[in-house]
Amino acid sequence: MNEYIKKNKKVILYPGLVKRLIEKGMDALKDKDGQAAYDFFLSAEEHEPEHPQVLFGKMLSLVELGRLEEAVEHTDSLLKEGIGDYFENLQVHISLLVQLGKYQEVVDILDAVLSENQFPSQFAESFYQLLHFSRQMVGDQEWLNQxxxxxxxxxxxxxxxxxxxxxxxxxxxxxxxxxxxxxxxxxxxxxxxxxxxxxxxxxxxxxxxxxxxxxxxxxxxxxxxxxxxxxxKDLNSDLQQDFHERLLTYISGELEHTDPLLYEITKQLSWTHLWSLYPFLPEPEEVKLWGDVFHYCGAERIGLDEDLEILLERYQFKHALFMEKVQEVKEIESSVYQIDTGYLNQNDET
Structure with missing residues (x-):
């Protein structure tokens, strides 16, 4: 068990314990400390073994640790036992299967779900893309194996x-x-x-x-x-990775807890933009500026006028530069090939 938990074991039996352990686990995940997160969620599971957030956090910890096979088993259990939001769990489960190259399983699962009802609108595009991709990969893999x-x-x-x-x-x-x-x-x-x-x-x-x-x-x-x-062979991805990690930390601090939907959109925009520019970095290399640029583009996409006004006021003395970068993001995002994020995650692991 994590040393932090060992040292504090004398204070773990108090009201709100599970909530506190979940918070500790999520903090550890943000710090990319998969083992500490896993230990916190395991400890929480001892007290509330069917708590959706505990089980979901445990699965995320396994992913962070690179234990994808175990994570898939975990999401499979969540789906079968009906714990948490079914389609959120399904989305993670399918993404993990794709990363593991289990395309036939993806096809079988999504075909079965689709035969019973339509995908919810917020998941439809992602599921249809993954289904189409996996159907192609099943045939392509047989061909490549030859x-x-x-x-x-x-x-x-x-x-x-x-x-x-x-x-x-x-x-x-x-x-x-x-x-x-x-x-x-x-x-x-x-x-x-x-x-x-x-x-x-x-x-x-x-x-x-x-x-x-x-x-x-x-x-x-x-x-x-x-x-x-x-x-x-000599390329060093550390500079871009470090820039993106600092960028995500800033975006998370601004949006993750106040507007999770906007946070996800902003994060995706940043990922697409940096991947499009690779091996170059955005110019100027200012994390706060780019975080706010992606925030603006995301807010504009879903019609959050108040966010737009706040950001424009924040950059009233750098208005031309700010809007130039906003336009740059829009132009690149609208013109480049939209690759599935599973592929990007796979690159991060290599």
């Missing part, structure tokens, strides 16, 4: 997907090439990056794939009028 030797050429279909006009097909091809241990997979990705006017997000996917393959030759990257020579 490529058994590095001496065979890449399948013509895969090459055609990579150079098609469809961003979705390009994305799928890049994901396949990233996983393939094939002599021509790396050169195909490099060739993709050499083409002009590639989608920013797909460029980022290609760069990340070359990082994973430890590609050690120079590549010229151009995004948003900025240019850079990179060697994928």
């Amino acid at each position: 490529i058994e030797t590095k001496d065979e050429p890449l399948p013509l279909e895969l090459v055609e997907m990579l150079h098609s006009d469809s961003l979705e097909l390009q994305s799928k091809a890049l994901q396949h090439l990233r996983e393939l241990d094939h002599k021509d997979a790396t050169s195909a990705i490099v060739e993709f990056l050499h083409k002009k006017d590639r989608d920013y997000v797909l460029q980022s996917m290609a760069i990340k794939a070359l990082e994973d393959k430890e590609y050690d030759k120079m590549i010229h990257i151009k995004k948003q009028g900025r240019e850079k020579q990179i060697v994928p």
Whole structure:
């Protein structure tokens, strides 16, 4: 058990204990301390074994610890026992299955749910995308498994997907090439990056794939009028990760407890923008400015006029810069390929 809990064991039997342990667990999760969070939620579970927040927090702790198989078992139990919000639990369960590559299971579950009733509106888009993606991956995986030797050429279909006009097909091809241990997979990705006017997000996917393959030759990257020579093997993602973590901390402090919906929208906007720019960082590198820019874009999207007024007043002396960055976020967000966030999370784990 966590040392903190051991030291404070003499004070754990008091009113409001479970609530306090949940708060401690959530604080530990925010600090990316999965083990401490897991210990707090386990302790809370001893007192209220069916408390939805306790069980959900325990599952999140398992995810933070990288114990995805256990987390899936946990979400499966929550669904079967009807604990907590069914569709919130289902969304997490499906996302974990996708990360684990269990696409057939995703198809079976979502088909079964859909046969009984429509998905709720707030989950519909995500579920339909995951269902479509998983159906394709089930067939694609069978096809890719047929490529058994590095001496065979890449399948013509895969090459055609990579150079098609469809961003979705390009994305799928890049994901396949990233996983393939094939002599021509790396050169195909490099060739993709050499083409002009590639989608920013797909460029980022290609760069990340070359990082994973430890590609050690120079590549010229151009995004948003900025240019850079990179060697994928030597790329250091720590700078961008550190910037995004500080950005999320700021956004969380501003919104997570006051407006959870706006918080999620703002967080997603920040993720899309930074991933689109990779390996560049936003300019200027000011966390508070960018946090407020994403906040503004999110508030505008759902019609929160009061938030817009507050932010405009906050930047009355930097109005031109602020609105320039707001417009930049809107333009990039509306033009880039919208990849599922599961893929982004997977990149964070690599």
